[in-house]
């Protein structure tokens with residue numbers, strides 16, 4: 670049976686869809702952060718992500734519904750490697766997460782950045798997120814100054830937060846809303862996708878018929 674909600678009718682009310690990938694070592698809290706943003710609560714029983722998964726949330730910017738699709742990877746390298754091409758396809762923005770109580774996860778960021786850059790995402794908006802700020806005492810946590818230095822080196826904003834604490838949920842919101850605004854303001858083209866389809870087919874259409882053929886500002890790869 671055909672499902673009419675799965676048909677693309679260009680220009681007829683389709684939402685813009687922004688694909689945001691969430692990277693970082695296993696256990697840093699990627700799944701909990703995406704769950705917090707999309708479901709509004711802490712994921713109590715987070716299990717290791719197998720393969721690739723995504724969660725979605727629709728937000729409103731300037732009276733327009735924008736769908737944010739947050740892609741979460743497997744912690745296990747053996748799954749990730751086989752999925753990596755699929756994962757990086759049509760990415761609009763990147764979130765890189767480390768655990769503030771585990772310096773080794775912070776040291777991995779340069780490798781994550783190399784991977785991101787090797788997939789041609791040097792110009793995509795990126796943010797650095799230090800998660801688990803609720804854990805331990807300040808001396809157990811990586812000092813903000815180091816994280817800020819690294820973030821500055823890559824020209825990306827730094828957020829320190831906790832997926833666990835309800836009091837930090839505004840901060841988690843800020844991560845994704847900041848990216849959404851950045852993408853929205855640089856996105857003159859309408860991006861439509863087939864609702865609910867894994868591995869969205871992205872189509873770019875001119876929003877207005879303009880007297881230009883340039884698509885320099887299009888964020889779709």
Ligand SMILES: Nc1nc2c(ncn2[C@@H]2O[C@H](COP(=O)(O)OP(=O)(O)O)[C@@H](O)[C@H]2O)c(=O)[nH]1
Nearest residue numbers: 695696697698699700701715744801831832833
């Ligand atoms: N204390 C604390 N634990 C967290 C936080 N975020 C995630 N966790 C826990 O860290 C573990 C790994 O989280 P998960 O989201 O699965 O990490 P992922 O492998 O990066 O997806 C789980 O046991 C979570 O409950 C946080 O902000 N604070």
Ligand SMILES: [Mg+2]
Nearest residue numbers: 699700717718
């Ligand atoms: Mg996970």
